[in-house]
Amino acid sequence: MSEFTSFNRCLIELGDQQIFATSASLNMSPSLKRDVRFDGFSLNDAGATVNDPTFVPTGPLKGTLSFEFVVADQHFNPIQSIFDISDSMSESPITMGRIGQYRFWTAYLSSFSFTMEPFQLIRAKAEYEIFGTIHEIGDKKLEEIPDINPAESLKSYGEIVASGIDLQDENNKFDLRMLSAEYSAKATRKTTYTIRMNEHKASLLSSGGLLPYRSAISNIEINCNIKSNKIINYINHMGEIQMKNPSDIPQNVAIDLHLYGAKKIDVPGGSPERQSPHIATFSCIGKVMSQSLEVSTGGYLSGNFSVSQVVR
Amino acid sequence: MSFSSYEQEFVINDQIISGISSASISYGSSVEPLYLAGIGYIDSFINGPIEGDLSITRYMLGPDLLADKRDNQDLTGGFVLGEGIQQAGFTKGRVISRKVSCNIGEIPSIDNTIRIYGNFGGGIDAITGSYNDSQGNPITPYEGVKVDQEDREYIIPTQGSIAVEIGGNDYDILGFAIDRTLTVEALYALNKEHIHSLKNYEAHDIQIIYPIETKLDFTISQEDYNILQMRELMDYDSIKSSVENLNVKIYDPQTMDNAAPIVINEYNIVGAKLSSVNQSSATEQETTIALSFIGFETDPRTPDTYPIEQTTPTPSYGTDTEGDFISADEQANSDERMFGGL
Numbered sequence: 001m002s003e004f005t006s007f008n009r010c011l012i013e014l015g016d017q018q019i020f021a022t023s024a025s026l027n028m029s030p031s032l033k034r035d036v037r038f039d040g041f042s043l044n045d046a047g048a049t050v051n052d053p054t055f056v057p058t059g060p061l062k063g064t065l066s067f068e069f070v071v072a073d074q075h076f077n078p079i080q081s082i083f084d085i086s087d088s089m090s091e092s093p094i095t096m097g098r099i100g101q102y103r104f105w106t107a108y109l110s111s112f113s114f115t116m117e118p119f120q121l122i123r124a125k126a127e128y129e130i131f132g133t134i135h136e137i138g139d140k141k142l143e144e145i146p147d148i149n150p151a152e153s154l155k156s157y158g159e160i161v162a163s164g165i166d167l168q169d170e171n172n173k174f175d176l177r178m179l180s181a182e183y184s185a186k187a188t189r190k191t192t193y194t195i196r197m198n199e200h201k202a203s204l205l206s207s208g209g210l211l212p213y214r215s216a217i218s219n220i221e222i223n224c225n226i227k228s229n230k231i232i233n234y235i236n237h238m239g240e241i242q243m244k245n246p247s248d249i250p251q252n253v254a255i256d257l258h259l260y261g262a263k264k265i266d267v268p269g270g271s272p273e274r275q276s277p278h279i280a281t282f283s284c285i286g287k288v289m290s291q292s293l294e295v296s297t298g299g300y301l302s303g304n305f306s307v308s309q310v311v312r
Numbered sequence: 313m314s315f316s317s318y319e320q321e322f323v324i325n326d327q328i329i330s331g332i333s334s335a336s337i338s339y340g341s342s343v344e345p346l347y348l349a350g351i352g353y354i355d356s357f358i359n360g361p362i363e364g365d366l367s368i369t370r371y372m373l374g375p376d377l378l379a380d381k382r383d384n385q386d387l388t389g390g391f392v393l394g395e396g397i398q399q400a401g402f403t404k405g406r407v408i409s410r411k412v413s414c415n416i417g418e419i420p421s422i423d424n425t426i427r428i429y430g431n432f433g434g435g436i437d438a439i440t441g442s443y444n445d446s447q448g449n450p451i452t453p454y455e456g457v458k459v460d461q462e463d464r465e466y467i468i469p470t471q472g473s474i475a476v477e478i479g480g481n482d483y484d485i486l487g488f489a490i491d492r493t494l495t496v497e498a499l500y501a502l503n504k505e506h507i508h509s510l511k512n513y514e515a516h517d518i519q520i521i522y523p524i525e526t527k528l529d530f531t532i533s534q535e536d537y538n539i540l541q542m543r544e545l546m547d548y549d550s551i552k553s554s555v556e557n558l559n560v561k562i563y564d565p566q567t568m569d570n571a572a573p574i575v576i577n578e579y580n581i582v583g584a585k586l587s588s589v590n591q592s593s594a595t596e597q598e599t600t601i602a603l604s605f606i607g608f609e610t611d612p613r614t615p616d617t618y619p620i621e622q623t624t625p626t627p628s629y630g631t632d633t634e635g636d637f638i639s640a641d642e643q644a645n646s647d648e649r650m651f652g653g654l
Contacts, residue, residue, distance in 0.1 A: 011350030021349040070346065118500040119360050121346065148354055150346065157504040177501040177516060229501075262357055298495070298521050 010100040011140050012067060014082045014107065014128075020148055021069040022123065026099055028063025028130065032056065060193065060210040065097070065107060065128040070121050070150040071114060071259055076280040083126055085112050085185035087311050091217055094128070101139050105132040108215045113184035114282075116158070122151040122259055129189065131211050151279050152262035159256045160226070162241040167232075174233060179302065182225040183257055183282050185311075189215045220311035224255045224284040231291040231303035239287030253307050254285040284309050322368060323401075323438045324378065324389040324426070326457050330464050331371040333421075335391070339364030339432050361500060361515065364428035366405065372412070372420035372562075373464035376577050381407050383494060383520055387426065390438030396454025401438035404430030404514055408494045412579060414562055415487030415531075416469050420577075429498060429515045467576060470565040476530055477559035486600060488530035488560050490579050495521040523608035526581045528558060534591070534599035558584045558605060581607035 012019040032055040040049040075083060081090055094107040107128040114124035158178045160167040167174040191212045232253065236242040240251060258281045264274040286309030295301040322329045341362040346354045366389075381387060383406070390401030409425035443456020475482040498515035558581040564574040584607035593599040 007347065007349055008352035009350065018350065022347065024349060067349075070348070116502060118502065119358060121357055142350065145351055145354075148348070150357070152357065153502060154500070157502050159504075177499075177503075179499070179501055181502065229499075300497070300499075300519055 005100045005139075009139065011142065012097075012099050013140075014097040015094045017075060017080055017082055018142070018146065019067055019069050020072055020075075020146075020150070021067040024065070024067035024099055026063060026065045026102075026104065026130070028061060028134065030057055030061050031059035033058050060131055060212065061133055063104075063130045064110075065099075065104065065130050066125065068123055068125045070148070071124050071279060072148050072150050073261060073277060073279050074146065074148070076151075076259070077277070079280060082109065083112050083124075085109060085187050085220060085222075085311075087220065089187065089217065089220070091215065093131075093215065098137070098140070101136055103135045103137045104130050106130060106211055108189055109187060110189065111184065111186045113182065115180065115182050116153040116156055116257060116259075117180035118154045120153050121262065122153055122156065129191075129215070149261035149263045149265070149277065149279075151259040152276075155260040155262065155276050157258055158226070159258070160253065161256075162232070162251055162253045164251070165241075174230065177229045178226055179229070180227040181255075181257055183222075183284065184224075185220065185222045187217050188219045190218045191215045217312065222284045222286070222309040222311060223289075224257070224307045225304060226255065226307070227302060227304050229300075229302060231293060231305050232288050235288050235291070239289060241288075252285050252309075253288055255283065255307055257282045286310070321392045322366075322389070323392055323457060325381070325387050326439055326441045326453075327377050328457055329368065329370065329377055331373040331466075332368055333371060334369045335367065337364060337366045337391075337428075337432075339428060361429075361498060363498070364402070364432055366402070366426040366428060368422075368424045368426075370422050370424075371466060372414070372422055372577065373466060374576060376412075376422060378407055378410070378422075378424055379577065383407070383524070384518075388438075388440050389426070390432070390436065392438050392454060396439075396452055398434070399436075399438040400432070400434050401436040401440075402428045402430055402432040403436060404428070406496070406518065408496055409492070411489070411491045411493075412577075413487075413489045414469060414474060416471055416474065418487075419466050419468055420562065425493075427496065429518060431514075467562070467564065469562060470568070473563040473565040473568055473573075475561050475563070476532075477561060478556055482561070483532060485560075486531040486533060488528060490526065490528045490560065490581070492524065492526040494524055497521055520611075522611045526584070526607040526609065528560065528579075528581045528584065528605045528607070529602065530560065531600050531602050534593075534601060556584055557582055558607070581605060582609045583607050 010024075012021045012024050034053060035056040036050055036053045038048045039051045041047070042049050082094055084090075089109070094109070096103060096105050097107055098104070107130045109126065110129050111127045112124065113126075114122050116122055158181050160176060160178070165174065167176045168178070169175070192214050193210070194213045232241060234241050241253065259279045260276040261279055262276070264276050267273060267275045284307050286307050289306045289308045291303060291305035293301060293303050320335075322332055322335055339362070341358045342360040343356045344359040345356045348354055385406065387405045387407070388401065388403060389405065390399060392399050405426040405428045407424060408427045409423070411423040412420060413423075414420035437453070439453035439457055441453060441456060443451050443453060445451050445455075472484050474485050474488065476485050476488070477483075497519050499517040499519065501516045503516065560579045560581070561575050562577045564576050567573045584605040586603060587606050588604045590602040590604075591599065592602070
């Protein structure tokens with residue numbers, strides 16, 4: 001066996017889930033600062049003395065884990081908690097995971113995002129905060145190759161509705177065509193530690209002893225960036241669509257991104273009998289935060305607009 | 313059953329294209345393999361649109377059958393084998409390149425490239441219409457287009473039967489080559505209709521990137537040519553007068569003695585500028601001048617920078633000149649007007 005682990009043998013797991021990752025990275029570092037302080041007085045020098053300078057910890061061993069992966073049925077239908085950023089998401093950590101032969105512990109999901117554009121598989125990215133140490137463990141081989149049906153962009157689609165108007169309906173004045181979409185959800189956490197636990201003698205005996213007591217979710221935001229042939233018309237100062245008709249009540253812009261698998265599967269009694277499976281739908285109902293138009297030589301006018309939703 | 317190359321017939325918009333000396337169709341997409349950590353290769357997935365090019369080289373047999381096909385006109389077609397036994401068609405294509413080469417004493421040749429955006433292959437009819445015979449009885453589509461095909465003959469240009477029209481005057485030329493190639497961009501959107509099948513997806517929009525560049529090279533005898541002061545053309549004072557619409561005409565040699573000779577094919581270069589002149593003299597040969605012009609066609613829906621008096625019919629491969637801008641009435645009732653011009 002080679003001393004080097006190839007990508008094909010580098011299994012990535014989070015909790016009990018194998019991640020269909022195309023790339024992954026993990027980095028971690030202790031929080032250290034230089035410690036120099038007065039520790040006495042020298043009669044010979046007629047001045048203060050300092051300790052031997054060193055680094056001392058100011059926080060726990062902390063890192064980040066991120067990986068890019070393909071969206072597939074196994075993790076998103078229903079969505080697994082390891083990727084779920086929603087109002088009902090769990091504060092509990094994912095207790096352990098693996099990159100190749102390295103085991104990490106205590107991971108908290110901090111962001112999830114994916115991109116849709118024609119002729120591309122839908123590739124997602126997830127980021128986690130991880131705490132504690134790293135252990136090298138044995139290699140692991142899959143018992144069997146999973147049957148993966150990744151979500152494909154051209155089979156997937158997006159819907160944009162505002163004030164009851166389908167902005168993609170070619171029979172109204174919007175007739176918006178979605179060229180690409182980026183969805184991202186971010187959870188900001190407040191991590192707390194107990195003084196008593198972290199000063200316990202155990203921290204001297206184990207490298208992985210200092211862990212957060214709680215990682216509370218302080219806020220959650222969802223953002224959707226759309227590239228299209230048009231931008232949002234009739235936008236008001238609230239970031240909402242306000243038509244000229246007074247009976248139209250300004251409403252948030254609602255974007256639904258429906259993800260479908262690339263390959264067809266048998267659907268008994270379905271019409272047609274073989275269909276691309278619906279994998280997941282992600283929604284963002286919020287305000288238009290920004291939008292822009294651009295055109296350049298030899299190109300066409302295209303717009304970008306961003307819709308954000310505060311979940312918590 | 314096998315088919316020789318003599319048994320193929322190419323059809324565009326239910327017209328058999330005659331005089332073809334070679335044709336090729338390329339059709340495909342790029343594929344990207346998916347590798348996953350801990351597994352390796354999973355499968356391959358397309359990562360670009362499936363498009364193709366149908367390239368046809370043909371001898372000019374009478375009027376050019378594709379000359380009236382507009383730049384933004386969607387075409388159907390394909391090839392037919394064994395008198396209609398087999399067909400491989402395409403559902404949507406556009407002419408993106410037109411090249412003509414014509415010299416005295418040679419059969420003129422035409423090269424066309426048709427970009428295929430829609431579906432292509434067996435099971436798709438190259439001939440889409442339904443036909444009846446003279447008694448009204450239904451006949452096969454192949455028989456139908458065969459009946460419509462008129463007899464077409466080779467034409468070999470003679471001295472004086474090729475001319476370039478500049479400023480309303482015809483000048484006899486010895487030969488020419490014209491190349492008009494479009495730059496097009498196909499746009500694909502994330503539409504709902506693709507959920508269960510990617511078989512029939514097509515580009516949501518196909519945009520022509522203007523200007524359309526047309527290159528015309530022609531050779532003229534020294535005796536018919538007044539040497540230009542080339543540097544005058546580079547002077548911005550004369551920039552308007554140095555832009556001209558040109559017409560190249562191929563006359564039927566057999567009608568050259570008539571008062572009004574018959575024009576078999578005519579090609580227009582819009583807003584042409586002279587780019588180079590090359591005089592060549594050799595012993596025992598006629599002294600000739602080779603001139604190169606480049607014309608730029610702008611979007612017919614936008615105003616020309618240097619409007620030219622329309623002495624010649626242009627553009628030759630008419631795009632929709634009216635365009636899809638809203639009308640004056642629609643503009644008057646538009647939201648912009650209702651909001652007081654905000």
